[in-house]
Amino acid sequence: MVLGPPGAGKSTQAENLARLLAVPHVSTGNLLRREVAEGTPLGRRVAPLLAKGELLADDLIVEIVLARLGEMGRSGFVLDGFPRTQAQAEALERWERSTGLALDAVVWLEVARPELVRRLTERGRSQDRPDDTSETVRRRLELDAELTSPLKDFYRARGILLDIDGSLPEPDVTELILERLRGARRS
Ligand code: AMP
Numbered sequence: 001m002v003l004g005p006p007g008a009g010k011s012t013q014a015e016n017l018a019r020l021l022a023v024p025h026v027s028t029g030n031l032l033r034r035e036v037a038e039g040t041p042l043g044r045r046v047a048p049l050l051a052k053g054e055l056l057a058d059d060l061i062v063e064i065v066l067a068r069l070g071e072m073g074r075s076g077f078v079l080d081g082f083p084r085t086q087a088q089a090e091a092l093e094r095w096e097r098s099t100g101l102a103l104d105a106v107v108w109l110e111v112a113r114p115e116l117v118r119r120l121t122e123r124g125r126s127q128d129r130p131d132d133t134s135e136t137v138r139r140r141l142e143l144d145a146e147l148t149s150p151l152k153d154f155y156r157a158r159g160i161l162l163d164i165d166g167s168l169p170e171p172d173v174t175e176l177i178l179e180r181l182r183g184a185r186r187s
Pocket residue numbers: 006028029030032049050053054055056057061080081082083084088131140
């Protein structure tokens with residue numbers, strides 16, 4: 001799993017890892033944006049939330065993600081954008097217990113807030129992400145600080161957290177993660 005605040009490089013790193021480890025990349029953000037773009041009933045329901053930077057209800061996102069992970073079976077995956085709340089993390093833990101599958105590692109990407117704001121504002125300009133406007137950037141960082149970042153301690157307590165400096169250049173971050181994953185497997 002790749003965890004960290006918006007703008008820390010989760011998707012980029014999750015994509016790199018999925019490619020290098022030859023497993024699927026499960027991104028809740030991509031999944032939801034696809035539903036919105038295709039105008040599905042789910043997409044129409046969640047579009048206003050995405051546009052405002054608000055989170056979907058835990059029950060809904062848990063149902064969507066667990067259905068997806070169920071399809072992956074035992075082949076492994078890189079999870080990106082989930083969980084974002086304690087309730088989601090607990091639902092995932094129940095899923096792990098019921099399937100006998102366990103997360104190998106949680107990659108935490110640490111990036112200082114001024115750098116996050118800079119990156120998100122830049123991304124809003126260059127990538128046409130409607131949720132990267134200054135108001136939604138502020139809201140997403142606020143939700144992250146309140147609900148998602150505390151999960152770092154949850155996974156540290158489980159002993160599977162890899163604390164990574166996400167401010168380094170992209171290839172260095174990927175290399176660092178792979179190195180730490182190899183180390184975690186050995187220990
Ligand atoms: P992301 O691309 O991961 O930043 O996700 C984009 C948006 O999708 C978020 O701002 C939320 O509106 C929604 N979203 C993605 N993952 C979750 C989640 N685990 N729980 C609730 N909402 C989510």
